[in-house]
Amino acid sequence: MKKKVLTVMLVVAMCLGLAACASKEEPKKEEPKKETESKDSVKDKGKLMMATTTSTEDTGLLDYLKPLFKEDTGWDLEWNAVGTGEALKMGENGDVDVVLVHAKTSEEEFIANGYGVERFPVMYNDFVVIGPKEPIAKTEDINAVFTQIINDQLPFVSRGDDSGTDKKEKKIWSELGLDPASDPNYVESGQGMGATITMADEQKAYCLTDRGTWLKQSKDATLDSELEIICEGDKNLLNQYGVIAVNPEKYPELNNEGANDFIEWICSDKIQKLIGEYGIDEYGQALFTPNAGTDS
Structure with a gap:
């Protein structure tokens, strides 16, 4: 009789132990947080309008730089490729935010007449x-x-x-x-x-x-x-190219923030290096030589 009681007690104890273990919830594993945005992604900021010379388009340079500029800054670069004289005229009329052209004397006149802020050398070829x-x-x-x-x-x-x-x-x-x-x-x-x-x-x-x-x-x-x-x-x-933001004091509605971002970006070491390498693989030589930071 004692053996039976002891056996029953052992069975009950085991059941209670198992029940207690079962009642203990395993800690939930935290699922990794889904990042909705990459650390390096940049918010879409809108459009930046540029007037430029036909050579920057005909060489394919702008098509090469456009997605990189969007990725780095969030600005969507659009442009009109025309002669330098017409490009500067578009700046004078406030039709664009920034100009990238290659006629230094005319560029300096553009600034002296109050249409441009400051000229920055970007690159040259010949x-x-x-x-x-x-x-x-x-x-x-x-x-x-x-x-x-x-x-x-x-x-x-x-x-x-x-x-x-x-x-x-x-x-x-x-x-x-x-x-x-x-x-x-x-x-x-x-x-x-x-x-x-x-x-x-x-x-x-x-x-x-x-x-x-x-x-x-x-x-x-x-x-x-x-x-x-x-x-x-x-x-x-020598064929020198310069970039100029259109004067926001004359045209306050223009995208001066985007223009300044573009100037800083295209004159940066990273993009200057890419400009200096552009065309080498395909044409055997670079189509442009970067020279931002000079007095050219």
Whole structure:
């Protein structure tokens, strides 16, 4: 009898022990918090409108930089690619927040007249003369090339659009005391650099172009004739680009915050490095050389 009682008591004790263990809830494992936003993500801030020269678009540089700028700052960069003269005019009219162009004298006038805040150098490449390899022999002397074009009445296609390239070309003629209109084979395209190169190709003519657009156009486009670089390396052919925020005191409604963010971003070491590498893999050389922080 005692054994039976003892056995029952042991069974009851075991049941109570198991019940007690079962009643103890296991601590809940904390599920990792789902991050709704990456630490590096940037809030969408809206649109930044820029006026710029055709070469920054024709070379593909802006298409390359646009998503990086959005990722780093939250601003969605949009632009109108026109000649430098027209780009600065858009700034004067308050149609854009920032300008990226390449005609230093005109840029300084833009600021002096109260339309721009401050000019910052960004990058440079150089101008080259392209055309048939005969009758002009390859040379570094731009004055000799332009003089021969007039003297021999050779075909020449000018942009004729008040762009930075057009301003440079007209300045060379003026300094030489030459009138390009005296050449019956001198024509103006009134178009951007890419279209002007195509026109020169069709007419087997010479033209002044920035090196970056020529490198991209000659590789990517199907050119009928065998144009090549005839003149390069003249110290007078440097092609400097500058960026300027449109004056918010004149146009308070403009996106001055975005303009300043863009200037700081494109002049930063990170983006300057990317600009200096752009084009090397595809074209064998960089299309632009960064030089933010200089007095160019």
